[in-house]
Amino acid sequence: xxxxxxxxxxxxxxxxxxxxxxxxxxxxxxxxxxxxxxxxxxxxxxxxxxxxxxxxxxxxxxxxxxxxxxxxxxxxxxxxxxxxxxxxxxxxxxxxxxxxxxxxxxxxxxx
Amino acid sequence: xxxxxxxxxxxxxxxxxxxxxxxxxxxxxxxxxxxxxxxxxxxxxxxxxxxxxxxxxxxxxxxxxxxxxxxxxxxxxxxxxxxxxxxxxxxxxxxxxxxxxxxxxxxxxxxxxxxx
Numbered sequence: 001x002x003x004x005x006x007x008x009x010x011x012x013x014x015x016x017x018x019x020x021x022x023x024x025x026x027x028x029x030x031x032x033x034x035x036x037x038x039x040x041x042x043x044x045x046x047x048x049x050x051x052x053x054x055x056x057x058x059x060x061x062x063x064x065x066x067x068x069x070x071x072x073x074x075x076x077x078x079x080x081x082x083x084x085x086x087x088x089x090x091x092x093x094x095x096x097x098x099x100x101x102x103x104x105x106x107x108x109x110x111x
Numbered sequence: 112x113x114x115x116x117x118x119x120x121x122x123x124x125x126x127x128x129x130x131x132x133x134x135x136x137x138x139x140x141x142x143x144x145x146x147x148x149x150x151x152x153x154x155x156x157x158x159x160x161x162x163x164x165x166x167x168x169x170x171x172x173x174x175x176x177x178x179x180x181x182x183x184x185x186x187x188x189x190x191x192x193x194x195x196x197x198x199x200x201x202x203x204x205x206x207x208x209x210x211x212x213x214x215x216x217x218x219x220x221x222x223x224x225x226x227x
Contacts, residue, residue, distance in 0.1 A: 008152070043204050043218040044155065087154065099145075099216060103154040 003027060006088050006102040013078055014110055020074040021105045023088030030100075033064055033071045036087040038104065044087055047073075075107075083109045113139045115207050117219035124195055125227055131191045132222045134205030140185035141207035145216065146178075149202045161188050195226045 006023045013019045025033075033050035048055065050062040050071050061074040075082055088102035114137040124130055134144060143162050147155040159180050161167040167180040179191040188207075192199055202223050206216040 004154075041202070041221075041223065043221045045218070046215065098157060098160070101154040101156075103152075 002102075003100045004088055004090050004102040006086075006105045008103060008105060010106040010108050012108045012110060015078060015080055017078050018074065018076045019078055019107065020072055021086065021107075022070050022072045023102050023105075024068075024070045025088075025090045025100075026069070027090070027092055027100075028069065030069075030090045030092045032091050033062075034089040034099075035060075035062055035071075035073050036089055038085045038087055040085075047086070078107075078109045080109050080111060083107060113137075113207070113209070113217040115141075115205065115217045115219040117205055117222050119222060120220065121223040121225070123225045123227065126196050127194055129191055129193045130195055130224060131189055132203055132205075132224075134188045134190070134207070134219050136186045136207045136217070139207075139209055139217075141188075141209060142185065143208045144182055144188040145206045145208070146180060146188075146190050147204045147206065149204060149221075155204065158190075192224065195224070197226045200224055200226045 003026050035047040036044040037047045038044040048057050048062050050064045054063045059076045063072045085104040085106045087104045090100045116135045118133045145160055146158045148158050149155045157170050158173045159167045159169045161180050161182040163182050163185050169175045177193055182188040202221050204221040205219045208216050
């Protein structure tokens, strides 16, 4: 079983729609959680950290469910520019704070 | 945010040659730098972790004699792919972290290596 699992997609979504995807992690000792965004042939860029209480940044909302060991990302009022691959990232002190990456979920927003 | 540069952005080389990739933190000192490799449609795979002034720690399955890492200063780490072969063609990305335990890593723009 992979340490961090994501549905690879692609998710094809019309502009303006709301889309959500999850990521599951296997290490119950995981402490920090992030969503990164990666455009084609570019480096990943931090989208948002995921806090225990959940957090929102504009159209983006991230949630953490420790009991079920998953995190989620919800995008409201999707824009064409949201098309990208969204990477779920987890780390823990027992892995020396190494980032463990999911393979990413590809999102395509269509006009 | 902090800026990390990588050079070159892309390189095409013949099989058997060695390629050096530089990773620099431009406006901060990085105690730790990481080297990742990403094949198409796959996740980033950590190759090695390097701390300034000490030997790099390689992940399982990564040949340290093939992928030479030097972290000579707090702002520069280099990855040399020795005797490159077509299967080494990939997207190589470095990242830098300021403090151990501080979660955020700052990524370089990546280097696309194509070995003919």
